[in-house]
Amino acid sequence: MRRRALVAGLMAAPSLARAEGPFPNRPIRLVIPWPPGGTNDIVGRLVTEGMAARLGQPIVIENRGGAGGMLGAEVVAKAPPDGYTLVLGGSGSLTITSLVQARVPYDVATAFAPIGMMALGPNVIVVHPSLPVHSLKELQAVARRSSPPLSYASPGVGSTGHAAGAMIAQALEVEMEHIPYRGTGPALNDVLAGRVPVFTNALAPMQPHIQSGALRAIAIAGQRRSTAMPALPTTGEQGFPQIEAATWFALLGTGGTPPDRIATLFAALNATLADPEVRRKLLEGGLEVEPSESPEAFARYFAEDRARWAPVVRRAAMRVE
Structure with a gap:
């Protein structure tokens, strides 16, 4: 009986996938792990408006602040890995928080599926x-x-x-x-x-x-001079290249989201970032537009960013109980 049920379930899976149709075919939720009104909120709403138009489905914003961004990130980490729940991640909410919080309810290295960068705030x-x-x-x-x-x-x-x-x-x-x-x-x-x-x-x-x-x-505090303040030298130009502290904004899904859905979201994201009006608004906000070459390239950046901050946090004995 159990074997028949298993076989029936396996046979039904493809038909269920076909019934669902092409991705996406229903609204997508974007969790912004900070209260409304901040830079994360502004970036998230601006970029997802363009993505929604390209994907043909609305993207519903959910602001869920608390614990340095950890509460909102947890919602996405524990959501079904189907591409319908995303998080606006960043250097604070994902990298620093995962290093300083005494108890993190997810493994930051595996709980999220990197999609791509949006912008960099030097x-x-x-x-x-x-x-x-x-x-x-x-x-x-x-x-x-x-x-x-x-x-x-x-x-x-x-x-x-x-x-x-x-x-x-x-x-x-x-x-x-x-x-x-x-x-x-x-x-x-x-x-x-x-x-x-x-x-x-x-x-x-x-x-x-x-x-x-x-x-x-x-x-x-970065590798390149800021477009908004081109005359101001970088930390590297002044002899301290190890000082690199840019605030980045990126899009991630739940770990295990199918690669084809990640690719669809990535294409909509980068098409939006190529829009001159979106770029203008981000630059006016003091942000550098920073699209990723691929989801894999952003995944490498994400891992490298955490590796760069880990010894700093450890030496400074930074800890939030």
Whole structure:
């Protein structure tokens, strides 16, 4: 009886697949693991609007914040691997969170199916103008003389900004004190007020203050200069190539999603990123458009990003209980 049921199930599987029709034939859900209104939300809504038009199905946004992006990511990690549940992943919600959280309810290396990158937000290292620093070498010299240690702000314990500050201190071989805040806004306010002299964050929220002179930018923490600030040298150009802290935004599905469905989503994603209007809006937001060559290329980038941050997190003893 059991054998007959198994055979019947196997025979029914192809007909079920045929009955479902071509992918996608129903709405897709995109989980954004952060509250509405932030950069992740803006990027996700802009890109998925174009993807939905190309796929012929609506993409429904679900904002689910909490635990540094882990709560939203968990929803996708445990969803059926059918391509209908996606996550807007990033360096904070997937890479840093998986390294600093004491208990992660999924294996980040296998729980997700990488589809492709959307954009890259180059992090900029800024100081308050009262600090006599215009370069990383000058920051290193001032930090070595400082007693008590020079402090840096971050949006919170275990955030990308926390890890970036630790990376800078390690690369410069100096001691710096971490001052955590509850988000980018409060951290930025105290840096603008001169209460904390150093801050590293995505360029978009800091660009107006750099242009006004309220903050001084000393480096782009990445491999390439920013299109929005082409005159600002990178950390590598200043002799510290190990400082690389860009905030990336990407699309991933549930681990085990069939390759043909990943390919369909990848094609819609890259076609959207090639749209001049989408590119213009992303660039205006201080982001670099960064399409992947293939899902496999993005998978390699994802693994390399985690490998780059792991020793930084370990040396800084970053842990969120």
